[in-house]
Amino acid sequence: MTAPGASSEVRASPGAVTPRPLLLSGNEAIARGAREAGVRVAAGYPGTPSTEILETLVRLDPGRQVYVEWSTNEKVGLDVALGAAIGGARALCAMKHVGLNVAADTFMTSAYTGVRAGLVVVSADDPGMHSSQNEQDNRVLVRFAGVPLLEPADSQEARDFTVHAFDLSERFDVPVVLRTTTRVSHARGIVAPGPLRVAPGLGFQRNPAKLVMLPGFARSRHRVMLERLEALEREAETSPLNRIEWGDRALGVVTSSIVYHYVRELVPGASVLRLGFSHPLPRALAREFAAGVERLIVVEELEPFLEEQLRALGLAVEGKAYFPRDGELGPEAIRRGFVRAGVIAEAGEKPLVSPPTVTRPPVLCPGCPHVAPYLALRQIGAVVSGDIGCYTLAAIEPLAAMDTTVAMGSSIGMAIGLARSGGATGPVVATIGDSTFLHAGLPALADAAYHRTRMTVLILDNGTTAMTGGQAHPAAGVTIRGDAAPTIDLPAVCRALGVEFVRVVDPYDLAQTQLALEQAAAFPGLSVIITNRPCVEAPVKVRDQPYTVLAEQCIACQYCMNLGCPSITWSAEWHEGRRKVQIDPVTCTGCTVCAQTCPTEAMVGLPGWSKPR
Amino acid sequence: MMKEGGSVLLVGVGGQGVVLASAIVAETALRAGWDVKQSEVHGMSQRGGVVSSHLRFGQRVYSPLVEIGQADAVVAMEWNEGLRAMPYLRRGAPLIINLQRVIPPGACRNRLSGESTYPALALEALADQVGDVRACDAGEIAREVGSAKALNAVLLGVLAPVMPFPEEAWLASLADHAPKGTSAANELAFLAGQALRYPDETHAQAARAALSPNGLHGQARPPRLEVIEAWCKGRACEICVRACPEWCLAIDGSAAVRVVRPEACTGCRLCELLCPDFAIEVHTA
């Protein structure tokens, strides 16, 4: 393996001709590292910012030497990877931070069983919630589980640490967590790659006392885990992933992950203890560093994870007094913190101030099949228990047709509770995407059917996992490699669970959709409605004859704008003091839904259009 | 300052090619022998959100993020996003901005007044504040050279003179990243951007662009709804309740329709037009 921190080795000199190294994102570098470490099985569930890891693995493996799958959910993914490792094959499991909650049951106990072949669990955290429902700091979960934690700060380290993680995992017989953040996963940097390989299989070895977690066996394995932690701490003390960079002794900064890079730029003279192998904490190294500096400050994103452990050692340490515990810790926030701490002076010049501008929240695509069902739900005054996916965007204006969203798959269980609460102000409807339904919705639907709860479940089947960029799932009929796969007959599954009212509707037919929802709401039991139009963006772009507005016919009621379709905006013409509307023919996908809302039939297919080949 | 390296921020909206443009700049820096880091936020941009890409190059780059007030250039593919990114500019650094406006649905929400919140194309005022503004209608220039999609290549052409990279490096990475069959058009677009002179040519373009509708201003005339209760059939009908685009009306236990959100009525008259019993009248000023 390349020495950790090797990014300094690939120093480039301006002007000189250098051999072409690779410019990789952190996620691509992890996939690269896994291939270089000889990974044989990789599983996971999509989730920003982790998704590209498995997608890159597939790209790096045209010869199909690695088994790669999109699992049904993160728990299944981790089970697959753990099983592979126990079977002697190096395995990787990638997920976003909240995915580790789903996989936590397996995760916690895998620290007892150990692994045999190397097992690396990638947790991609999302401080600042660029695209997540919370910003939990998974370092806390990793410490709770009692497994080692590696935190790369850039693409080169993402590659190096992945290779190192497999080795560590095998040497200590323990799953190793590689934690990135959005900035590490999605930032690109130069990477010096090594050769790809497939590690030899170590084979399965029967050992029930180690692998069957009956209480009697688990008790001794818990002790093994605790002893292993001590050995891991000794390893961390001398690990090349942890290092002291001595500078000015007046200030010592303890830091990890990408924050290290910001610190290096903002206080270039300071002494730095940089922890790449941050759990278990190398306590002797920390003490040595603390003893060598006059003032000790921890700069870390989210939780005071290192700070509290250092304080528990009796060290005088500062940190969260200056740096926020929420949000992404970028250069601006770190500068403010150091200014507050009196370490550096305020920046001289005030930045420019923008004139008033508009924000640009994400919206559902033109022609998105999720739009009409939510307009219909708003029309029938439903209490909507929402879920996580593109359709969560229906919660904001103008559709504004979702009342709750908490975690993947929660919509159905929460709808049961809402229905049983007696407090709902309208028919209770759970709305859930197809990928999310398979991920965690199925057990809840079984519960609703089992207890004959009176409510409606709307499954928005667009054939893909759209929110994360259009990944396949078990009902999509295709695998991550693009191979044909068996599909799942969702209506049949619902019937098999005991649902009596199951209906499939075309979400581009507004009247049919609304009628079906009204009938479902009137049904005295559990009802399921399934929509059947594909996402217009993935796996294929759906483009039909665009629509246009006959301006002389438009009475500017703007009903169509309630859809929130980004192709529809105000035109320069007025009618009785209101703006007429226009359709952008370039972005309109021709779904026809707006035309169905128009009371004057002013919206028609664009004349002279022919399907581009 | 560019001797030791530099920082560029590229911004735009989903689908405009921010990420591709940024990859081209990164690759160009790499070819010119610099260390490079680049960070973009994409997540939800596929669905019409903002895309921004931070790019830094130098002898040895630590942070992949450009700090506020530290960008040596901001390249904006869209007008509103360019204005939003202004705080990132180092004082005196150029704002390279496309005159294209992508108006989000959220900017057209006040239906009563018809007033849009989208910022006007006020180029002179922007130049007064920023100093070095290099604005152009990149879409128009790209169309002139034969490929409307090459607007990001035009803007990279505008950026090129500000960056310490040789032209060969630019052209090579441009060719490397151009989709199949478009590399000639991309090169032409790049050269056209590079040849632009400021501010004369671009201000003429801005004046032309400003003629097309935006910065929509409106007129507020709050209407008044009158329900003739005796004529309304109530629950049996509900046509108006379903027809109102603003959800102003409701029949909840009441015998006749009630106006529940009078302030939201825009006076579109749909309820009046569709009521089979002439039970609603809309009075506008």
Ligand SMILES: Cc1ncc(C[n+]2csc(CCOP(=O)(O)OP(=O)(O)O)c2C)c(N)n1
């Ligand atoms: C536990 C967990 N895993 C993954 C994600 C990331 N994620 C957000 S939405 C989504 C899936 C959406 O797919 P689907 O339900 O089919 O809805 P669509 O986006 O296609 O409308 C995923 C995987 C998450 N938020 N939480």
Ligand code: SF4
């Ligand atoms: S990506 Fe697909 S599911 Fe998501 S908003 Fe667009 S059309 Fe809808």
Ligand code: SF4
């Ligand atoms: S047909 Fe109407 S609703 Fe559908 S994409 Fe076009 S403008 Fe939008």
